[in-house]
Amino acid sequence: MEIEINMINVEDGDAIILTLKKEDKKALILIDGGYKKYYPKLKKRLEELLPSFDNKIDLVICTHYDNDHIGGIEKMLDDYHQIIQEIWIHKISDTLTEQVSLMKSELDSIEKIEEEYKRFKTLAGINEHQDFLIIEGYRDLLRVSEKLIQYDLESKTKEPTRGDYLEGFEEFTVISPTAKYYNSFLHELKGETFLKDIRNNISENKMILESFEEFTDLQEIRKGIDLSTPCSRLEKSSLKNSVTATNMVSIVTLLKANDCKYLFTGDAGIETFEDQNILDEDIKNLDWLDLPHHGSKNNTSEIMLSHFNPKTVFVSARGTANRPHYLIKQCLKNKETGDNIFVTNSDEETWYLKYDENGNTERILNT
Ligand SMILES: [Zn+2]
Structure with missing residues (x-):
């Protein structure tokens, strides 16, 4: 099978175009769309690839x-609704229409506390924070849900769970979540708890602490702290480190072809892999790994890395000390990976990173 992975440089986000060609079949798969502001980069690459794939996004x-x-x-x-064949997306209600009305009412209540929240942010001197991103993500989901209705695409959507695969490409399967695991987070996903979390964060001044995370990491490096056992110093839980419900149930997919294994992890976390008992032969000793959550230290454990033991690692990230986290990089050095770790934005001029079935990595720069 001919395989091409295009990881677009969207800093700490994901926009990946995977193309597959075998015998008489071919497929163009888009995994996530990155931040809105980087969409032109994604579109440019899509435009280049589409003619070879019958102008279809499979x-x-x-x-x-x-x-x-x-x-x-x-x-x-907006640009491609007419050529999309199938969409995998999880819902928080039975239908998109119900979902839209649920989200609108949740957002109404957020707007009431948002002013107070913004004031706090200004006082803390923080420009950007995860909780705002959560609210923004929620708004984005609302808009995407509305677009799916507007373009009459609901019948093309599917809520994939473990074991599902792309029609005609049984090599490309869903690893996580199981329906049971997804449903265990549904209450949180509906937004009923995240409003509460945001209020708690305001009261605990948690935002200030988090903004120092990277600073502390850098200090540790400067202090020359012992890096001889980096793997054992990795986190053991994502949930205890405030990784959100929506991250934990990210759609994780595996491509098994030409005796190679490629794992796409979204922002899944430690419990996603360890609590669902999915660390089996299928995802052991990987040829290629998309490191979860842009290389955040909260989403990757020692157990995961020993199991994955990847030959090549791609990270869609800014390329700072905590994205990907230096302990993860250090731990991978002692595995099959060694120095085969490629970070999209480690060179800011990067348009996308490309990987193919022969194991070649290419960094394509903006032109
Ligand atoms: Zn992310």
Whole structure:
């Protein structure tokens, strides 16, 4: 099978175009759309690839609804709704119409506290924070849901669970979530708890602490702290480190072809892999791994990395000390990976990183 992975440089977000060709079949798959502001980069690459794929997008996967993944999807639907064959997206209600009305009422209540929240943010001197991104992601999901209705695409949507695959390409399967795991987060996904979390964060001044995370990491490096056992110093839980429900149920997919294994992880976390008992032979000793959550230290454990033991790692990230986290990089150095770790934005001029079935990595620069 001919395989091409195009990881667009959208900093800490995901926009990946995967193309597959075998015998008489071919497929162009889009995994997430990155932040809205980077959509032109994604579109440019799509335009280049589409003519070789009968001008069809065979599958769009919305791994989860954070705006660094779903933001570009809205614009993509405007441009390509007529040529999309199938969409994998999880819902928080039975139908998109119900989902839209639920989200509108949740957002109404958020808007009431948002002013207070913004004031706090200004006082703390923080320009950007995860909670705002959660609200933005929620708004993006609302807009994407409305577009799917507007373009009459609901019948093309599917809520994929473990074991599902792309028609004609049994090599491309869903690894996570199982329906049971997804449903265990449904209450949170509906937004009933995230409003509460945001209020708690305001009261706990948690935002200030988080903004120092990267600073502390850098200090540790400067202090020359012992890096001889980096793997054992990795996190053991995502949930205890405030990784959100929508991240934990990200659609994780596996491509198994030409005796190679390629794993696409979205922003899934440690419990996604460890609690669902899915660390089996299928995802052991990978040839290629998309590191979860842009290389955040909260989403990757020692157990995961020993199991994955990947030959090549791609990270869609800014390329700072905590994205990908230096302990993860250090741990991978002692695995099959060694120095085969490629970060999209480690060179800001990068348009996309490309990987093919022969194991070649190419960094394509903006022109
Ligand atoms: Zn993300």
